[in-house]
Amino acid sequence: MQKPANAPRAPKGSFWTDPKARAWLFQIIAVVAVMALGWYLFQNTQHNLEQRGILSGFDFLQQSAGFGISQHLIDYNESHSYARVFVIGLLNTLLVSVIGIFFATILGFILGVARLSPNWLVRKLATVYIETFRNIPPLLQIFFWYFAVMLPMPGPRNSLAIGEHLFLNNRGLYMPAPVATDGFWAFVVSLLVVVAAIIAVARMAKAKREATGQRFPVLLASLALLVVIPGLVSLVFGAPFEWSMPVLQGFNFRGGWVVIPELIALTLALTVYTAAFIAENVRSGIQAVSHGQTEAARSLGLPVGKTLRLVIIPQALRVIIPPLTSQYLNLTKNSSLAAGIGYPDMVSLFAGTVLNQTGQAIEVIAITMSVYLAISISISLLMNWYNKRIALVER
Template identity: 65%
Template structure:
């Protein structure tokens, strides 16, 4: 640093101002102070102006009763709940759409990406057509398309299509029976958790044994047997403490059961299909990034094509695929805010829409909403970076 003791080999003590390290530090401090002062000024000015215009500020509104209903809620909610609760309902609905969208987009995207490289001309061209069509149409139009095409063309609830009087499909959504757990279900729940733990231990053991002795163990079949068998035995041994709540038509709508509303269906479908087109291209480029020599070497070793893909190509392709895949997941999450267009009650519709309008506290609500999307995106990023680090090339 600049105030270090005089050095023997320097003829004269350098002047402080001409020390590049010191100057860099000074400029960085000045820049930071300017930014902080600017933010402080903006925030203070906003508050002062809002106060002088008689606009209420603060977050007290979160404790007030909302007084409106929400179409779909994953937690207990009614009109007497607070605005804080509507925020949670909206947030969970956004997370639901994002998780479902990421799940289906990944599956469709990987399948399409692999098919795109198929040696079968027809399959490859079909995948290419899919990618080019859905990648190049604005997402909002696709959401409208699926909503109007599917949601609006189904029969009314009184003419609903039904399967065995337990599944009902109408323009009010898909109604399926809901499981109702009775008091003795606890044992089955514990059995499920126990069997999951057992499967994990089994898989580790099988892997160790494979690495040590080269003997293969049928992990998949054994796991399935444990996962299904153990809970089933416990379930029936405790007297099957669960029944199904079947939906039935009462008045205007179905009552009971679980409803998948058309808004959710259309939104997940549109988001998955749209994002999957991008993921497919990512997967294709990842696979093509693996040198063809690898495939040839694997087949020279006598591996079957399926195995080559699974054991040689995909693990190496993943290193190329994961970073852009993260971006696609982030896009999907943020795009889910288009839900408001078709009346799906996500965070933007419920909180940055209705709540904003009822309370008029635009600045606070938009700030909260933006922070939520930021936090969601950062969580996805952190997870994907962790996964990326795990999949990265490790030198042994």
């Protein structure tokens, strides 16, 4: 019905009765308040630093460090700069994080499956392990592996021999080390070619399986490529590296690689601790899969191993991956506890020694926090990408 021409108009709403206008106003006020608070804190910090004669900035990174580091994956001596110390601490943190994530994942999956085993003894042993190690603080476990296991080891002259060229003592694990030769880069290129070939084979096998239902032995083909191509390159260009063997000379070993006891203790503690949580994630993921899937696989005659590997685990991963990401992040952040036993990680080296020597607390802490934030975000992005790849796609 058309309104009369002389009908009164509805009164126009005021600013305070418009929800969108109020929302914009409050957001602008909040942003201004946060910026004002940040500016005040910045000015106050600058004033306090000037009063104490502390120069701000990152010029200190070019100064000579003047101290030694027990483990460094790149060349280092006392004349190198604090910037190089930062890189060494970052590499050491990444090293223990990657090793810990790798072994914790394997151990956690084994324990998670064992927790559901029909064998009573295996099931109870897995339960005792999980309930024990996940309820002990990680720092105490680090202390246990370091002070109760590694330090009581015999000295170099009485080392525990593991085979012919592995020696374990209170100074670490000594092992053969590869030394690059002229054929090294040709070998690296061959490995890159192998990786590309394996990816191509995997895609071809997937397309064939979807088209015909036939499975192609991707694993065997990948192993063959990994052996044949680098082997032929080594025959043509020569061996990619030679081995430097550890030899006892005087009171210590010379040559080879040494894995310091701090790294061994830290890796063991983080692996054992995180694996207990991963095992629970795996157990819950497997139990989230309908039991009808197992019955259907058995009705097709699939053995238990193939049922678990081809039917249950692929579906359980959609439940396991999100909490697994959190455990990877926790392991990476728990690696900062390495300062308790003197492992030269990011916190111990940069946020510890460098901060004490330079007094640049704000810059050092800001860099350290930014690095851990970047590592955590990178892990989250990688795991979220993988989670999307295995997620069910609705039609």
